[in-house]
Amino acid sequence: MLDRTKRIIIGITGASGALYALHTIKALLSNGVEVHLVISEYGAYVLENETDFSLKGKNVLDSFREKFGDEVSGGNIVKYSNKDLAAEISSGSFKTDGMAIVPCSMKTLAGVAQGFAGSLIERAADVTLKEGRKLVVVPRETPLNKIHLKNMLAVADAGAHILPAMPAFYQKPATIDDLADFMAGRILSLFDIEAELFEPWRK
Numbered sequence: 001m002l003d004r005t006k007r008i009i010i011g012i013t014g015a016s017g018a019l020y021a022l023h024t025i026k027a028l029l030s031n032g033v034e035v036h037l038v039i040s041e042y043g044a045y046v047l048e049n050e051t052d053f054s055l056k057g058k059n060v061l062d063s064f065r066e067k068f069g070d071e072v073s074g075g076n077i078v079k080y081s082n083k084d085l086a087a088e089i090s091s092g093s094f095k096t097d098g099m100a101i102v103p104c105s106m107k108t109l110a111g112v113a114q115g116f117a118g119s120l121i122e123r124a125a126d127v128t129l130k131e132g133r134k135l136v137v138v139p140r141e142t143p144l145n146k147i148h149l150k151n152m153l154a155v156a157d158a159g160a161h162i163l164p165a166m167p168a169f170y171q172k173p174a175t176i177d178d179l180a181d182f183m184a185g186r187i188l189s190l191f192d193i194e195a196e197l198f199e200p201w202r203k
Protein backbone atom coordinates (compact mmCIF):
# COMPACT_ATOMS: atom_id res chain seq x y z
CA MET A 1 0.00 0.00 0.00
CA LEU A 2 1.17 3.50 -0.77
CA ASP A 3 2.26 5.52 2.23
CA ARG A 4 0.32 8.76 2.47
CA THR A 5 0.03 11.76 4.75
CA LYS A 6 -2.35 11.30 7.69
CA ARG A 7 -5.75 12.70 6.88
CA ILE A 8 -8.10 13.62 9.73
CA ILE A 9 -11.55 15.24 9.64
CA ILE A 10 -12.31 17.83 12.31
CA GLY A 11 -15.88 18.92 13.01
CA ILE A 12 -16.40 21.99 15.17
CA THR A 13 -19.91 22.39 16.58
CA GLY A 14 -21.67 24.96 18.73
CA ALA A 15 -20.67 23.74 22.18
CA SER A 16 -18.49 25.82 24.45
CA GLY A 17 -14.76 25.11 24.17
CA ALA A 18 -13.83 26.27 20.66
CA LEU A 19 -10.26 26.71 21.91
CA TYR A 20 -9.94 22.92 22.16
CA ALA A 21 -10.59 22.74 18.42
CA LEU A 22 -8.04 25.44 17.58
CA HIS A 23 -5.31 23.74 19.62
CA THR A 24 -6.18 20.34 18.14
CA ILE A 25 -5.94 21.69 14.59
CA LYS A 26 -2.72 23.54 15.39
CA ALA A 27 -1.17 20.35 16.75
CA LEU A 28 -2.36 18.27 13.76
CA LEU A 29 -0.97 20.80 11.27
CA SER A 30 2.31 21.02 13.19
CA ASN A 31 2.57 17.23 12.88
CA GLY A 32 2.11 17.34 9.11
CA VAL A 33 -1.51 16.14 9.05
CA GLU A 34 -3.94 16.97 6.24
CA VAL A 35 -6.92 18.41 8.12
CA HIS A 36 -10.42 18.35 6.60
CA LEU A 37 -12.39 20.94 8.54
CA VAL A 38 -16.13 21.45 8.85
CA ILE A 39 -17.61 24.03 11.17
CA SER A 40 -21.32 24.31 11.95
CA GLU A 41 -23.15 27.64 12.00
CA TYR A 42 -23.16 27.69 15.80
CA GLY A 43 -19.63 26.32 15.90
CA ALA A 44 -18.55 29.49 14.07
CA TYR A 45 -20.70 31.65 16.37
CA VAL A 46 -19.20 30.20 19.55
CA LEU A 47 -15.68 30.31 18.10
CA GLU A 48 -15.98 34.05 17.42
CA ASN A 49 -17.49 34.67 20.85
CA GLU A 50 -14.97 32.69 22.85
CA THR A 51 -11.76 33.46 20.96
CA ASP A 52 -10.16 36.17 18.84
CA PHE A 53 -10.23 33.79 15.89
CA SER A 54 -12.52 33.79 12.88
CA LEU A 55 -12.61 31.34 9.98
CA LYS A 56 -14.77 33.53 7.78
CA GLY A 57 -13.61 34.57 4.33
CA LYS A 58 -9.85 33.99 4.69
CA ASN A 59 -7.41 31.32 3.65
CA VAL A 60 -7.72 29.00 6.65
CA LEU A 61 -4.06 27.96 6.80
CA ASP A 62 -3.10 31.66 6.77
CA SER A 63 -5.44 32.27 9.72
CA PHE A 64 -3.73 29.48 11.67
CA ARG A 65 -0.30 30.84 10.67
CA GLU A 66 -1.28 34.31 11.94
CA LYS A 67 -2.34 32.90 15.29
CA PHE A 68 0.18 30.13 15.89
CA GLY A 69 3.16 30.95 13.66
CA ASP A 70 4.96 29.01 10.94
CA GLU A 71 5.03 25.72 12.83
CA VAL A 72 1.58 24.95 11.40
CA SER A 73 2.93 25.15 7.84
CA GLY A 74 3.94 21.46 7.90
CA GLY A 75 0.32 20.44 7.36
CA ASN A 76 -2.53 21.39 5.10
CA ILE A 77 -6.16 22.24 5.70
CA VAL A 78 -9.27 22.01 3.54
CA LYS A 79 -12.49 23.64 4.73
CA TYR A 80 -16.03 22.59 3.73
CA SER A 81 -19.49 24.01 4.25
CA ASN A 82 -21.53 22.00 6.76
CA LYS A 83 -24.35 22.09 4.20
CA ASP A 84 -22.26 20.47 1.45
CA LEU A 85 -23.40 16.86 1.66
CA ALA A 86 -21.74 16.19 -1.71
CA ALA A 87 -18.26 17.00 -0.32
CA GLU A 88 -15.62 14.27 -0.73
CA ILE A 89 -15.60 13.50 3.03
CA SER A 90 -19.29 12.57 2.70
CA SER A 91 -18.23 9.36 0.99
CA GLY A 92 -16.54 6.31 2.42
CA SER A 93 -14.44 6.02 -0.74
CA PHE A 94 -12.48 9.09 0.42
CA LYS A 95 -9.98 7.42 2.74
CA THR A 96 -9.22 9.10 6.05
CA ASP A 97 -7.58 8.15 9.32
CA GLY A 98 -10.70 9.17 11.19
CA MET A 99 -12.55 12.14 12.58
CA ALA A 100 -12.83 14.16 15.78
CA ILE A 101 -15.85 16.30 16.67
CA VAL A 102 -14.43 18.91 18.99
CA PRO A 103 -16.27 20.35 20.80
CA CYS A 104 -19.41 18.27 20.20
CA SER A 105 -22.78 19.82 21.03
CA MET A 106 -25.59 17.68 22.42
CA LYS A 107 -27.47 18.37 19.17
CA THR A 108 -24.76 16.94 16.93
CA LEU A 109 -24.21 14.09 19.41
CA ALA A 110 -27.93 13.25 19.05
CA GLY A 111 -27.64 13.37 15.25
CA VAL A 112 -24.66 11.00 15.25
CA ALA A 113 -26.33 8.67 17.77
CA GLN A 114 -29.39 8.38 15.51
CA GLY A 115 -27.47 8.12 12.22
CA PHE A 116 -29.35 11.24 11.09
CA ALA A 117 -26.62 12.56 8.73
CA GLY A 118 -28.44 15.83 8.01
CA SER A 119 -25.27 17.98 8.01
CA LEU A 120 -21.78 17.27 6.63
CA ILE A 121 -20.43 16.86 10.19
CA GLU A 122 -23.09 14.26 11.00
CA ARG A 123 -22.67 12.54 7.62
CA ALA A 124 -18.87 12.39 7.88
CA ALA A 125 -19.21 10.95 11.41
CA ASP A 126 -21.71 8.38 10.14
CA VAL A 127 -19.33 7.43 7.32
CA THR A 128 -16.38 7.23 9.72
CA LEU A 129 -18.30 4.73 11.86
CA LYS A 130 -19.65 2.67 8.96
CA GLU A 131 -16.15 2.35 7.48
CA GLY A 132 -14.80 1.19 10.86
CA ARG A 133 -12.55 4.24 11.18
CA LYS A 134 -11.75 6.12 14.36
CA LEU A 135 -14.36 8.61 15.56
CA VAL A 136 -13.47 10.75 18.57
CA VAL A 137 -16.35 12.69 20.10
CA VAL A 138 -15.54 15.47 22.57
CA PRO A 139 -18.92 16.26 24.15
CA ARG A 140 -19.38 19.40 26.20
CA GLU A 141 -22.42 20.15 28.32
CA THR A 142 -23.14 20.35 32.01
CA PRO A 143 -25.14 19.05 33.75
CA LEU A 144 -25.94 16.08 31.55
CA ASN A 145 -29.47 14.73 31.23
CA LYS A 146 -30.32 11.10 30.57
CA ILE A 147 -30.82 11.76 26.83
CA HIS A 148 -27.25 13.09 26.58
CA LEU A 149 -25.92 10.08 28.49
CA LYS A 150 -27.89 7.60 26.35
CA ASN A 151 -26.63 9.25 23.17
CA MET A 152 -23.04 8.99 24.39
CA LEU A 153 -23.59 5.32 25.12
CA ALA A 154 -25.13 4.81 21.66
CA VAL A 155 -22.16 6.34 19.83
CA ALA A 156 -19.71 4.46 22.08
CA ASP A 157 -21.59 1.22 21.28
CA ALA A 158 -21.23 2.06 17.58
CA GLY A 159 -17.46 2.27 18.04
CA ALA A 160 -16.77 5.95 18.79
CA HIS A 161 -14.35 7.12 21.48
CA ILE A 162 -15.98 9.48 23.96
CA LEU A 163 -13.33 11.93 25.15
CA PRO A 164 -15.19 14.43 27.35
CA ALA A 165 -13.97 18.02 27.44
CA MET A 166 -12.51 17.43 30.90
CA PRO A 167 -8.93 18.63 31.15
CA ALA A 168 -6.94 17.35 34.12
CA PHE A 169 -5.08 19.58 36.55
CA TYR A 170 -2.21 17.30 37.60
CA GLN A 171 -0.01 18.94 34.95
CA LYS A 172 -0.51 22.26 36.80
CA PRO A 173 -1.90 24.36 33.94
CA ALA A 174 -0.92 28.02 34.13
CA THR A 175 -3.06 29.27 31.25
CA ILE A 176 -6.18 28.27 29.36
CA ASP A 177 -3.86 27.43 26.46
CA ASP A 178 -2.33 24.74 28.70
CA LEU A 179 -5.82 23.31 29.30
CA ALA A 180 -6.56 23.35 25.57
CA ASP A 181 -3.19 21.68 24.82
CA PHE A 182 -4.02 18.93 27.30
CA MET A 183 -7.25 18.14 25.44
CA ALA A 184 -5.52 18.41 22.05
CA GLY A 185 -2.80 16.03 23.27
CA ARG A 186 -5.37 13.45 24.40
CA ILE A 187 -7.16 13.67 21.04
CA LEU A 188 -3.94 13.31 19.03
CA SER A 189 -2.89 10.39 21.18
CA LEU A 190 -6.04 8.48 20.07
CA PHE A 191 -4.81 8.98 16.50
CA ASP A 192 -1.38 7.63 17.52
CA ILE A 193 0.29 11.04 17.26
CA GLU A 194 2.39 11.72 20.35
CA ALA A 195 2.73 15.50 20.25
CA GLU A 196 4.05 16.06 23.81
CA LEU A 197 1.55 18.82 24.48
CA PHE A 198 1.54 18.29 28.24
CA GLU A 199 3.65 16.65 30.92
CA PRO A 200 2.42 13.11 31.52
CA TRP A 201 1.65 12.15 35.10
CA ARG A 202 4.65 10.95 37.07
CA LYS A 203 4.52 9.98 40.71
Ligand SMILES: Cc1cc2nc3c(=O)[nH]c(=O)nc-3n(C[C@H](O)[C@H](O)[C@H](O)COP(=O)(O)O)c2cc1C
Nearest residue numbers: 013014015016040042043046105106107108140141
Ligand atom coordinates in the same frame (compact mmCIF):
# COMPACT_ATOMS: atom_id res chain seq x y z
C1 LIG B 1 -22.69 30.74 23.42
C2 LIG B 1 -23.29 29.38 23.25
C3 LIG B 1 -22.75 28.31 23.95
C4 LIG B 1 -23.31 27.04 23.81
N1 LIG B 1 -22.75 26.02 24.51
C5 LIG B 1 -23.22 24.76 24.35
C6 LIG B 1 -22.60 23.67 25.01
O1 LIG B 1 -21.62 23.81 25.76
N2 LIG B 1 -23.07 22.44 24.77
C7 LIG B 1 -24.14 22.20 23.93
O2 LIG B 1 -24.51 21.05 23.74
N3 LIG B 1 -24.76 23.23 23.28
C8 LIG B 1 -24.33 24.50 23.48
N4 LIG B 1 -24.93 25.55 22.81
C9 LIG B 1 -26.12 25.27 22.00
C10 LIG B 1 -25.76 24.80 20.59
O3 LIG B 1 -24.97 25.77 19.94
C11 LIG B 1 -27.06 24.56 19.81
O4 LIG B 1 -27.74 23.44 20.34
C12 LIG B 1 -26.83 24.36 18.33
O5 LIG B 1 -28.08 24.02 17.73
C13 LIG B 1 -25.82 23.29 18.04
O6 LIG B 1 -25.79 23.05 16.66
P1 LIG B 1 -24.54 22.34 15.97
O7 LIG B 1 -24.35 21.05 16.70
O8 LIG B 1 -24.99 22.14 14.57
O9 LIG B 1 -23.39 23.26 16.10
C14 LIG B 1 -24.41 26.83 22.95
C15 LIG B 1 -24.92 27.92 22.21
C16 LIG B 1 -24.39 29.17 22.38
C17 LIG B 1 -24.97 30.31 21.60
